[in-house]
Amino acid sequence: MNPFAMNPFAMTPETLILLLLGLPLLAAAGVLVAGKVVTGAQQANIRDGQGVLIGLYTALCAIALFAAMPVGTDITLLTFVPGLSLSFTLEPLGLLFALVAGCLWPIATLYTIGYLRGADEKNQTRFMFFYAVAIHAAMGIALSGNLLTLFVFYEILTFSTYPLVTHKGTEDAKKAGRVYLGILVASSVILLLFGVIAVWVLAGTLDFAAGGILAGKIDAAYVPLLLGLFAFGIGKAALMPLHRWLPAAMVAPTPVSALLHAVAVVKAGVFTVLKVAIYIFGLDFLAESGGSDWLVYVASFSILAASCVALTKTNLKARLAYSTVSQLGYIVLGAALASPLAASGAALHIATHAAGKITLFFCAGAIYVAHHLSDIKDMDGLGRKMPITYLAFAIGALSIIGVPPLGGAWSKFILMGGALDNGHLLVLAVLMVSSLLNLVYLGEFVLRGFFATPSQPDSTVSEAPLACLVPLVVTALLSIALFFGVDLFMLPFSG
Amino acid sequence: MSILLTHWNYFLVIVLMMLGFYAVIARGNMVKKMVGLNIFQTSVFMLYISMGKVGEGTAPILTGEAGTVYSNPLPHVLILTAIVVGVATTAVGYALIIRIQESFGSIEDNELIEMLDDAAEDGAS
């Protein structure tokens, strides 16, 4: 094989699209094959190694595609029903999400390997298989060209992450699985699909188009209702009160949480909200009709309420879960403000939150693997034993809070700009109060880790395994890099 | 009142239909249900045949004489088919009743329901 023929940067966009969709499936198949064909001690290494390699290659493809930014490239795989096809179209937002998912996947896979081995979890083959399928579904969502394609992959994502959530097989895991599936499927089948078909009937098409496809097709009075179907139908965006599945899913192993919160599931949710707002409704149409005003308030409520709940949680993962609910509210808010600036801030937030949150979850998992602790009360003084982990956590936390020089600062700044644009001063206040709350519940953890005295004083450094440590350092650095490289990301959004 | 005299055949059909239908629904004994079903079906036969009657017409069998007015033969043919169906249904129905009697010892609806409710927990056979 000619190595240069495999260079993603030299490939056509169409090829890259197919690769981005197909590579995760290839990895999934590889997991199954390795499980059946290879035996012995090397089985796990081959199975996992091919996953990481394919993941790295996928990341390269995603970077190549994002760098090229071939807006408008379109491939149709098949015609579903007359008038609707399974097709993929490239535009900046989708490419950004694909980039985030593609780059974080290999990192997450590496971490998963370390975690599963470190915590000696069972059924690793099944886990890795569904992990890869979930990434495939996320790619499908990112690159989708019409609402139907997006919906198809959205559902695939729900069902492929279910086995991950219920992985432990305990009664708690089963109950969490029921809540997860129940909320996500019910919302997508009852509300989202309703919205999709309504758009189909109103606009005659489901293809995404710049400026939206609903302008003139629907009475301005009904826009809030239709938007509501989407806002609550996209359960993965965890807009309150449909957020319960997220804390429930914390019963899953931490790599799943990392995947759910940063790489795939919630990002797919808010991405879909943004995409629908920009390419189905159209920001101008939303602004004129005022159809998204109510969403500004609901999202603001979600941001603040979730942060308050986070304060009350002592289980680290639960606290991070509610933090995510709050942060997702930012993105929904960005969509609801119906201005290009706010929307680009929201899009950037997808990337910065992904990097920051995944770092936080990696750290939480590292703590569990190294010391079997999950409650903050037990983690006093742990920072001295796991300095690298805590430092990475601090960096991720600062990004979430929105402090320069971390990437999160930019996305928050642009969002605030978008709010000012429309005169939503209340939103400004909400964002600032939220930052304050973030500081409290995230900062508490870091400060207690470094400065509190532990119940059993013992300052020997016992960090997490390397396979866990490297990823969290990488993503922490990524958060810093996002601050400096923000122009690269925002360039395609100018306009 | 005159309609009763001119259309008495249809009233007869209705009466039979309701009698049969009532027996099917209201009677718990399976044999009585079958009898009711038969009466119900017979009323339908009568409906068809009486609709086929043509004024002064005679039975629809060719006599060879010119100028004979015949009743419409088609309903007769249809009813022959329906009678056969009715006979077959009755046969299957009674076969089932015999099997039920052998298996359950009763052909009364309410007794069967009681027996089945008890057996429902243990599964059956």
Place this chain on the structure above:
Amino acid sequence: MMQHLPVLQVLAPLMAAPFAALLRWRHMAWGLAMLATGAAFVISLALFVQVSANGTIVYDLGGWPAPIGIVYVIDAANAVVLPVISFIGFIATLAARHLVAREIDRRDHALFYSAWLLTLAGMLGQVTTGDAFNIFVFLEISSLSAYALVAMGAGRDRRALPAAFNYLILGTVGATFYVIGIGLLYMQTGTLNLADLANRVPQLGATLPAYTALAFIALGLFLKMALFPLHFWLVPAYGYAPSAVSALMAATATKVSVYVLIRLIFGVFGADFPSLADGFGMLVITLGLVGAFVGTLAAIVETDLKKLFAQSSIAQLGYMAIGIGLVTASGLTAAIIHLFNHALMKGALFLAIGVIAAQAGRATMGTIQGAGRQIPMTMTAVLFGGLALIGVPLTAGFISKLYLIRALIEVDFWLIAALVFISSALALAYIWKIVEAAWLSERPEGAPVLTESIGTWLPAWLLVLATLGFGIFAAPLVEAAMAAADIFFGGRP
């Protein structure tokens, strides 16, 4: 040969039936059944191709032209129904071999296949014929054999006998109502030929006899298609019947009655018949909607899997009824699509749980605990069938839902659309109970070990693949259904 295809479609299983009864060796009876059903399937495909290319085929039986003789008419509407019925018949026969071997006494196998072929012949006849009374004849042929087939489940569970008897009583009442209706139509128009009736009945207008005929015909067919509240016979009959019979009947019998309803209401009375849309249509939509909820909710609390899926069928038939009750081309398209897809989905589900029922005596939540590990292929078939019922994309069930909701939204029936969504989301509850029992639970000690072989899971998987195939490559089916709806609605929207 080619011009006789319409009648051969029915003759193949019909003539094979008595021979199957006479055969001594039961394996030959099955072989004959395979040949007959296979031939029926091939013929149905050939007919579909012919109709797509050349338009409606009219076949005069015995050379007697309409309206004197009985004619068989194959147009776009039944050309799409025939393949699915015969395909299910073929696949179910394939599965019947191992299912029947375990569930029915050896001495009765030859008779079983004879009745089996008669049922199928009756169903194909109902779909093929263009004469209203002929429909009744085939309806009764199919029903009588079905009563006998259901009763054959008595070897395993004696409750099959009262179930079969109730089925007989209610089925005969339904068929008799149909005959009364046809008789009333004959009285008013003088013809039994469907095409001829289609010309004359609309001219009757909004008269009491016409409405009475409509009511009797509809009532009889509602009973046969198990529309709420005339659905009580279905659950015990399919629940206690032998597994192969449940599979065949659940997938085909009620669908054929839906087809006959469509043919009579839209083909004979016509969509423009006065008060059809408001009176009759709204009644059917309401009953269908209630049936959808009743069926789904009953399925959620049901533990016997066959009865559970029978309850689910009532819900799905409710959706078809809603599509019909809309009295629009879109609604009818949706109903036909769902008729087709549901046959495939339910066939797959019943064949899969039949594997369990045949081995463990009954397929219940209890007997499938941990089955996911012992019989993965079979349980995965159940999973996919279940996902199709919920309406997950990439399955045929999604396509059905898409078009049904679209038809509802087009006439601004937003509330009904929302209710349809809610009831289909509720299906998640009973599907997930099954998933959890199969994969997330341990098999209890002492439970019979379940085994599967390619012979047992293949039939179900063929139908699962068809479900997925029509879920992904749905365009041909949708177009065929639209062509079918066009037959009844002309050029109207």
